[in-house]
Amino acid sequence: MSTQSPAPLLLDPQVVEGVLARIAGRIGARHVLRAGDDVASYLMEERGLFHGTTPAVLRPGSAEEVAFVVGECAAAGLPFVPQGGNTGLVGGQMPFGSLLISLSRLDRIRDLDATDLTVTVETGVTLARVQEAARAQGCLFPLSIAAEGSCQIGGNLSTNAGGTAVLRYGNTRELTLGLEVVLPDGRLWNGLSRLRKDNTGYDLKDLFIGAEGTLGIITAAVLRLFPEPRQRATALVGVESPHAALALFRRLRSVAGDALTGFEFLPHFGMEMVLRHMPGTMRPLQGDHAYYALAELTSTRQDDDLSAMVLAVLSDAFEAAEVEDAVIAASEAQAAALWRLRENLSDAQKYEGGSIKHDVSVPVSKVADFVVEAARRCEAHMSGVRVCAFGHMGDGNVHFNLSQPVDMDKAAFIATWEDFNRIVHDLVASLGGSFSAEHGIGLLKKEELAHYKDKVALDLMAAVKRAFDPKGLANPGKVLMGR
Template structure:
């Protein structure tokens, strides 16, 4: 994996000028942005790994205008990179010479149906607004990630986002009933179905979810809603090692069943970073614990005693030697404070210098084994490297992040990225895991994909790309590399 950006595409200036002039007339003054200062925020990946470039940013206001943009670019042979909230972590949303198509103005909630339990929204609606619209209908949209105030639902769909509630509700693929998509040639596929059952051929929506804008541009979606939970119990436990964390999760899941909505893990290093660098957080447990487990139980039934259930499981876990200390939130404010310890972790790590991040998944039964052995491999390779392995234990998704050794130069540390990829990703592959769990492939993991993906799967992906985008104009250079290079 390398953060080196590709050379910018060289687009014919006359064709670019002609297309931009025509689109400016149809989209209006807000629809085409060319001023460097106005474009700058769209062109930098949030971790600073990639700095992009573009002749212009197209900002259509509705699906018809997206169709106009793609049809005009297709006719002129101009490549386009779709972008939502620019919160992606693998460079998939960054243009390198291509035109940038921002979906931020497609920000309408089209319909809410509390009987169907569906919410129809445009791609530019923020995740926070989606959750608020569900709340207003006395329902729940369960996707929850730290960037929900700025990420947009189109980007969530394009990366098949997961978050902290996958254990109970699934990721975006499971949370979506239908899509509206503009194809590379400008045609609009209206697949905004609210049906739970529809066996009339191929399930086309799944082609576009997780495709990172390489097959079509998602402009709207029908999302699944759920009955709003009436009770919530959140607990934080201190444990000795990842094996104890996994044992505690199994014990809690066996008793709570579907009431176990989330189960997250943090290491001591991660907790100390949050407490040191993120104002407003307070230590919830006394003593020294190598790992922490954050669990949440919810129920739609008002008479369920989730706190008593949690206390009973904790008592058994204490007796079984799994849990060293624990606290159960006694109020919504305390529950939110416990979750803030986990949600602030990614931002807190920035204060510790360079970070090499791996978004991986393994079978849930292998989570503890992975964390222990991958940590040993990395610490042996570079003494002093600080492992921060945290994430969604309940669905096997671990963010295996490495912070630079104290005193080491950031550039020198980041230069070891490829070495650590081989250690971590090879071991993930040996456990039948995945090198990308919820962040996507983008540019950052494009080369890695060729090393670990089944060659037949790569051929099928390339065939789909060729069928839906034969000129290769949608998000060029992302996810797949050419068959010649493979």
């Protein structure tokens, strides 16, 4: 794995100028950005690992304009990279010499039907706006991630985003009924179906979800909505180990069933980072605990007493010595304060120096074993490394992050990323897990994909890529090695 930006592609300047002139004539010259200050924000990814380059940032304002832009690129043989809110964590949205197509102007909510429980949105709409539009109609769009105020639906679709409610509602793939996509040759496919049942051949939409723009550019989507919950119970629990947290999860799930919407966990080190670095956060429990579990139950029924259900489960867990302390939120404000402790963890870690991050998944039954063993192996490999393992215990997704030793140089620590990949990812593979749970492959992890993915699967993926994009113009150099 390399965190170095690749050498930029060399494009014929005359060809580029001709294409940009034609595109400017269609979408407007003000939407063809070339000056350094105008394009700078598009060329730095979230963690600062990659710095992109591009001849121009193109900002089409409709699906038809996206199709025109891509068609011009295809005719001239120019590679292009789509970009949404630029919140991706694996470099998939970064251009390295390619033209950059920003989808931020595709920001309309085209339709919301509370009977069908669907919302049709363009891919430049932020996740938070979709959530707000659903709430205004008494509905719920359950996808929730820390970057929801700035991330766009197109990016969520392109990486098959997960988040905190996967346990009950599934990943973005399960929340999507239909898509509109511009293919790499410039054709516009209208697959904006609102149907729950449509058994008419291959389900094309699933090829584009999670493809990170390598098969085409998603311009709109039909998303599933749900009735808005009428009740919510949120609890933060102090436990002595990941195994105790897993035991509590099993107890809650057996009693609450699908009312258990989310079950997160974070370590003492993570909690202390948030309290130390993030303004407005408060210590939720009096004592310190090795780990914390954050559980949320929701229901659309008014006659359910979720708080009583949580309290009964916690009482049993206390008797079994699986729980050390707990607090149940008494208001929406208190529940939001508890969630901030979890959602601010990634930002808080930035203040502790260099961070090597692993977004992995293992079977839920193996989460606790993985966290303990991976921490042991990493600490044995480097004295003083600080393990921050947290995430979505209920669906098996662990963000196994490593903060640099206090006195170590940041660059020297980041240079050991590949060594830690082998330690962590080999263990994940031995447990039947995946080295990429919800962040995607992009540029950062394509060597890991080549190393761990089944070879037949890689051949099939390459065949799909060739079928959709024979010229290799769509987001080149991402996901697959050599493509």
